[in-house]
Amino acid sequence: MKASARHIAALAALGILSGASTLALAPRALAEAGHPDRAATVRPSNTRLEWQVGRQDDGGPPPVRFVYGLDTDVAVWGDWDNNGSKTPGVFRAGRWLLRNSLSAGNADVEVSYGRAGDVPVVGDWDGDGRVGIGVVRGRLWYLRETVTAGPERQFGYGTVGDLPVTGDWNGDGTDTPGVFRAGDWFLRNSTTAGDAEATFRYGRAGDIPVVGDWDGDGRVGVGVVRDHTWFLRHDVLGGTHHLSFPYGDGRAYPVYGPPRVLGPIPPAPAVTPIVWGRFPHPAPADSDAQLIANILRNANRYAGRTWWSSAGFAAQTTPYLTFNGTGELNIRGPANQAFALAVSLRTGAYNASHAGVSAAEARQRAVRLAVSLAARHQVNAVSGWGSHWQSALWTARAGFAAWLLWEDLPAADRENVARMVAAEANRFIGYSVPYYRDRSGAIVSPGDTKAEENAWNAMVLQVAVAMMPNHPNARTWNSKNVELMISAFSRPSDVGNSTVVNGRAVSDWLKGSNANEDGVLINHGFAHPDYSTTVAQNAHAALTSSMAGQATPRAAFWGAETIYDALVDKVWVPGTTYPPRGMVLQPGGTCYVDDSPRLYYPQGNDWGTDRYIQPTLLDVQAQAFGFDRLASQKGLYWQRLHGQGVLNQQARSTDGRTYQTATEDTYAGREELVAVTAAEAYLTKWIVAQNAWRTSNDPV
Template sequence: MFDLPPPSRRRFLGATSAIGLSGVIGPTGVIGSGTTLSARAADGGGVVPVDWSRLGSYAGADAAGTRVSTVLAGSARYLIGPWYAATYTHYLPDGHIDLRGTDERAVRLPAMAAVAATTALVTGVYDPRTLSAANATVRTRNLIRTLAARHRANNTDAGTRWGGGWQTALWAYYTALSGWLFWDRLDTTARDHLVAMLVWEADRLTTGDSVHLIGTSGDELYMTRRNGTVVTPGDSKAEENSWSAAALSLAASMMPGHPGAARWTRRNAELLLAAAARPADLTGGTTVNGIRLSSWLRGTNIADDGTLENHARLHPLYMVAFDQSLYQGFVFGLANRAAPRAALHNIRRTYAALVDKPFPLPGGGTTPIYRPGSAEIHYPEGNDWGTHFPFYFGNFDLLVSLTGQDRGITPPAAEWERLHNTAQLSLMSRFTDGRTYGAAGENTYYGREHRIGAMAGQSYLTLFLARNATGNRLRWR
């Protein structure tokens, strides 16, 4: 375990960490009397910091807020406490922590941990019972600055750099979101690295026909082409499109004056629409964010009934992966802007398929995916990821409720959020360190605790915008 930076970096990090939360985060979760973000001019390559004072506050005292803040507080405490201490034991000669690789385990996991920790710290949700907020701030900053420094936009060492891969836009999104939330606690070098990283990944998604999710050769934008050809059987591209759109949405929100902002904004909407495209979208005259679906779309990723396939099965866990699209409400909201309506495309249809669509049971009869009156989930064709995922669904329920995408659906999403997130709290109650999972079979993903933390952070930020003291700041254009 280590909490202090090496002597060569202690002057900056120590001075900032000594501030801790006093004078930086007020009792209502608003950046307060210290150096305020609202007082800062845009810097770091044109980044406009979050103006927390203009956004107002959110106490998180309502029922859903209490549940989600409890999940976030526990998850952040575990990730930046025991997990960090066991994973990062020394600094490298350049003053960064050792990520111990360049793959998903080495990069995505700490990036998700940073989302949980930064959100908990800047909103006042952080629980300091086992690690002070000041030391948590130092650790979180270590994650952010190291991840950004190791991206290929800032790093020429082929052995330690990451970026330009199938999933790296998502890793960059997590890292840059954490950095944006922590902007006032980062030095100029870390800020410049964050900007270079995010711009590089965003530009990659808007240039070149051979780039993943862009062209018609190589990797695909759609599972099924409009002529009916199934290009990637049992493997919807919905999730990939949504996470790539996330990086574009964040780049456009953080750097609205950047020369690439218009390109990022347009491609963001295109990927959101492609993610949730269904066969019925290929005909008719629907236009969303200036994009005529019937003429722009070249294929589909979900069925007309709102279901989708992944891992060669109808997969509810990937249906709720549209949470990444709905998070755009808070991303643009933090910039005091409206999110593209494309993020809501076909969400209601997919949610209705979770709640209302009947599926046969092995012993006879039928049931929806959401078992009536229960937190139990029915997986019509099985679940290859494990047995316990209540927060995956409770997170999506909350987002659907806050964005009004459950109109006409009974029971409403708020009731399902209560059931699923109460089950999540029950899982967490088994442990004292804030984690969720025990036996490996409950969730076989090696980043299972980090995934909970990242979802909790983004859910809470959505609540912060939706139930803000200044009014609902989730807007769609």
């Protein structure tokens, strides 16, 4: 029986089915009826693979656990002896080592097929009721009709990078290939090359596709596993998921999914906790510090009364929060709020009555955010977040938050945090630092300064060095940290500058520049003052170093005076041109506007023109760390203006939010950004009050 045109059209209208759609829906012989596939996972454990085979549709503990294979093997799952029960196996560089029972022991069957790097696949390729094996190599499929010897089929299907899946898509008794591509399924009805005979969307990028008979009706179903929650539907084409349940943990991988090498969990590096006895002085009580504290308290109020629930966290009961994805808008906001709460709680700025959440509950939330972010990182979780062009920034926030709350973290979570920070820091060993201009002055990244990117990449190295000063890679991390910081706000003349900073001449550190000679930064294709405020990301080194009892590298402030002075004192003349965009807009003058919190944007701003919190942090740090010298030491004057502007914005709403509409700040994570920025500003004030800050020009 073929799917009716009406049925297919209905599925297409629902967005479930698209493209070619000739899947036959003939019922399969129900030889396996009443025996649904059970959730089953494999995870690395002490150099071995631990298998956990569970119930059909709940998140209860697995009734069967055993160890089989090495953590460098690829797990496979199939009915090797054709007795109606699936059992474990491993693929080891072309050798198949298969068990016929759910238990530890030696292989019952061993066969050679494929080679190292192949992806093993399993299915009944000829419909004879016996399982066969195969491998996928790039986009080439090689299938053998039995577990041992037998006829071989070869064909191409999918593209490199697809996740291979196999199943009896049309119920004819024969398993055929398919691929999963960022939420889209492309399925064939024969073991031959050709176009997909059905496509549909179920899941999203980062999900792990799974295939099985979930209800025991003899028909194959599909599903995805996301953050160890299984979303399953009982057939290939119909509807959304029929059931969902949590099963496994962050390092567990579903055996029904595309096989992969899990590899050992890296050992957790040793972390040196913050010695809080180094900070004996009271929190700053002057009016300027209280202005910043009040901004932070309002941000805490918004986090407690609105954000926690609107983000979906209040309804989650699992030990680790689910962030519903691995991208910027999933991870950065929670990391920012974790840091903001941690700073507020540890410095005494937190006000429970104002926030509407007790300090104990706020601390519990901050810890839960931090440990969940660590548990969901790819070094600790299959298909986790990380290794993203911006993930160094997210890791810096999450790792610093966890470090501030270290004594509240269970031992396993401390290990997750340490692995997360070390893994992201290690990404920059041997990293080639990018630039807006090369050493000759030629623009190599048109319209796109690398200042902010280099500064935030340095941030994770600062956190790593502060938390793990005895790590074998600590010196390498710190050297790359210094290189990134010097590069971030370097000017064309700096490539010839002989000034020695942290052991080397500036000219030796640099391979180009990221700011114009006058201190202006170009991003998004025009002069963009918002990116000048990211000098604060370099100054972040003073916060991590001070909390660790270390000296801040002088490199943290390289170029900061010039960049800050360009905001304060550079006069823009309307009608003149400034490359690359050209015309300078009315009314002209300086970017910092006397007696006003508002900034003048000489060539416009695509982020909105009511962003006062970013200059507030820069002003606080310019005054605290002394890089407002060229700007007539007016950092305190400007922080009062800009900070009061933020407080005035927050006073408009009962829940402490800063922005009324997205037009004031178009960034989707704007409130979380206010929270983390205010936290950095207050932590700066607090560190200065503790007399905990010092600099060093020693070699790194």
